[in-house]
Amino acid sequence: MYVEGSRLAVGIVVPHDMALDRELWRWAPDDVSLLFTRTPYSPLEVTTELVIDLSDPEMIGRTATDLVSAEPLAYAYGCTSGSFINGVAGEHAIVDAITTTTGRPSITTSGALVTAIRELGLRRVAVANPYRLDISIAFERYLDEVGIAVAGSRNLDLRHDIWHVGYPVTRELLLSADSPDADGIVVCCTNLATYDLIAEVEATIGKPVISSNQATVWALLRLVGAPAIGPGQRLLRTPIGAAR
Template sequence: MDSGVIEEEFVNRTHLPHTLDAGIAARARLGLIVLATDQTIEHEWRLIMTGLDGVALYESRIWNDAKITPETLRAMEARIADCAAVIMPGLPLQVVAFGCTSAAMVIGEEGVFAKIREARPEAKGTTPVTAAFAAFRAFGAQRIAVLTPYRDDVNRAVRRYIEARDFAVPVFGSFNEEDDLRAARIDVASIRDAAVELGRDPRVDAVFVSCTSLRVAEVAREIEAALGKPVTSSNHAMAWHSLRLAGIDDRLPRWGRLFELPLSSHQR
């Protein structure tokens, strides 16, 4: 029976002409290892990097315990290489950033970098504390007010680590939240007010907010305006450091003083 459907000739065109460009990572391809519990770092990095044509961000997640203790932080060391390996395999990365401030101090920056190099020998490595030290030097700051969400034993380790690198910490403050899932919910106003309170101490040159869970990027300029002093945080400093390590020197004053500064040539 005639269905009334007119069959048309099927056309299958293969090997259509095309050209290749450099893709969305024409200037830099950045890798970021994010804590499994982290709610903040990707949000802040994407805000900062929006509008940077040719800069692409790729992430993987690393398992961590939500309870922040020296033991749970140290346990991440064995997982770093595998997490770096799954970020865009087969394509070179300019930078791999490890997104945990306190773990980088407990493991040690060189320990983190060694694990990154196992998987991505072509990439430069950074951590939040590595980036913070680079930021302090760019600011010309020596005496740092530090704000964290951590409990006391982690705080003591943070202060020792910073002071061992020839920076002074005359003022230290903490929200004492050992649960990373709660730390991410500390509101921006609380962070801003605490940073301003600590930074007002006349003995300090700059403020550092430690922890990738804490939201600072959108109020960095506001805090700086209140203090007349530079401010940075784990996410803020590491985004800047990753860009500068990758050769991206764009000035981004919206995000505060740091994003108007270069990285010195000996730090690249």
């Protein structure tokens, strides 16, 4: 477990097209190393077909073993769509596959988002994402399955190059997704940069904003008792402890 000043590592499996490793590092303390490995390359665009490819528990568990020799204390599957597309059962299967193959505790991005939503006591959330509509709707179904209501949704309908979306576009996406009925905003996709927007938009709308990358690192570090770093971000004000 984490003791400040001791060096430890956690493992993160990400999709082959992940381009925001550096953003995840921004939430990590200096004495925690994030060790990344990637799923096999696929030439598909960001469609339901690709997302289903990225949801294969056996493939994800096998990929996680690439990091075993570096002895991470815990693992995450850092893909939102790939961990929600098959619902709660699919998300649990991914966690089980990683934990079985590595012998370490694990979480997924979608599971981390749910944990974060519950940690902040949100009952109805607005959803913002870069996906096509069918993938966006699949995330809403996943939230419904875990008992979280959706009070509005906005998507960018992108099939590729999501990591190129700039802060101005993402800021407008978040603000347009908000509604009076929403207790907060959930921003999906680990390839959508959000770090510098979260506290700013929270201050503007007076509600929590939870992003995929933020929740992933927060929940992963909680497994080892370490704090995530994000000045002004509401989620990171919660006490450190074992993830629920």
